[in-house]
Amino acid sequence: MKLFIYHTPELTPTDEVPECAIAVDVLRATTTMATVLAAGGEAVQVFSDLDQLLALSEKWPGEKRLRAGERGGSKVPGFDLGNSPLDCTPELVQGRRLFISTTNGTRALQKIQNAKIVLAAAFVNRAAVVQHLLEKQPETVWIVGSGWEGSFSLEDTACAGAIAHSVVQQSKLSQDELAGNDEVVSAIALYSQWQDNLLGLLHLASHGKRLLRLNCDQDLKYCSQTDILDVLPIQQEPGVLIGKK
Ligand code: MLT
Numbered sequence: 648m649k650l651f652i653y654h655t656p657e658l659t660p661t662d663e664v665p666e667c668a669i670a671v672d673v674l675r676a677t678t679t680m681a682t683v684l685a686a687g688g689e690a691v692q693v694f695s696d697l698d699q700l701l702a703l704s705e706k707w708p709g710e711k712r713l714r715a716g717e718r719g720g721s722k723v724p725g726f727d728l729g730n731s732p733l734d735c736t737p738e739l740v741q742g743r744r745l746f747i748s749t750t751n752g753t754r755a756l757q758k759i760q761n762a763k764i765v766l767a768a769a770f771v772n773r774a775a776v777v778q779h780l781l782e783k784q785p786e787t788v789w790i791v792g793s794g795w796e797g798s799f800s801l802e803d804t805a806c807a808g809a810i811a812h813s814v815v816q817q818s819k820l821s822q823d824e825l826a827g828n829d830e831v832v833s834a835i836a837l838y839s840q841w842q843d844n845l846l847g848l849l850h851l852a853s854h855g856k857r858l859l860r861l862n863c864d865q866d867l868k869y870c871s872q873t874d875i876l877d878v879l880p881i882q883q884e885p886g887v888l889i890g891k892k
Pocket of ligand 1: 672674675676677717719720721730749750751752753793858
């Protein structure tokens with residue numbers, strides 16, 4: 648297995664497709680997706696365009712769908728939900744499909760949707776993602792941070808580092824054998840420095856600060872937890888993820 652980390656979707660190569668690609672948006676899209684699927688959501692369907700989301704979800708039975716729209720950290724008016732994982736209770740999401748569009752996370756998933764295996768990861772479901780990698784042993788793996796509008800996000804690279812760190816610990820591979828690019832080494836170093844204070848790291852992150860200004864303190868706390876959800880969001884068809892438990 649060779650692992651490559653890209654800090655943003657824009658940095659991924661355009662002339663190749665890996666066997667496995669993993670989108671990361673710790674704050675908050677992939678945390679929300681893992682939460683919905685762990686709580687019994689039927690599937691998550693991602694859109695970069697809000698109008699497309701509305702048009703396609705309109706064809707779905709009303710009682711079987713939830714529409715989530717987020718821009719700039721805030722809920723889009725007229726949508727059922729914004730992008731807070733804390734709103735996604737089992738009572739609300741069970742048996743329903745989440746149609747979701749967010750500023751960066753859903754774009755990252757769309758960018759990697761041609762890979763053979765497509766996963767969504769966050770700190771909350773890191774162990775389930777690592778377990779899948781160890782079982783399937785894909786030849787090439789990309790972990791793609793969602794970033795913020797094309798620029799680096801501290802929390803996504805730290806989570807990519809958490810995945811790589813755990814693969815090194817649990818496999819017979821050394822860091823040198825696993826790393827396909829320099830970003831892997833730096834992401835593992837970032838995670839290693841902050842692993843005992845991930846909430847502190849989220850408070851330092853620029854999007855963390857944006858969410859704090861929007862009074863989302865509890866979201867940061869929730870998103871900073873590691874390995875609390877035993878769920879693997881895996882793409883079933885382009886743009887549609889289901890939860891493997
Ligand atoms: C995104 O996709 O940029 C985020 O998930 C934004 C958010 O925190 O809602």
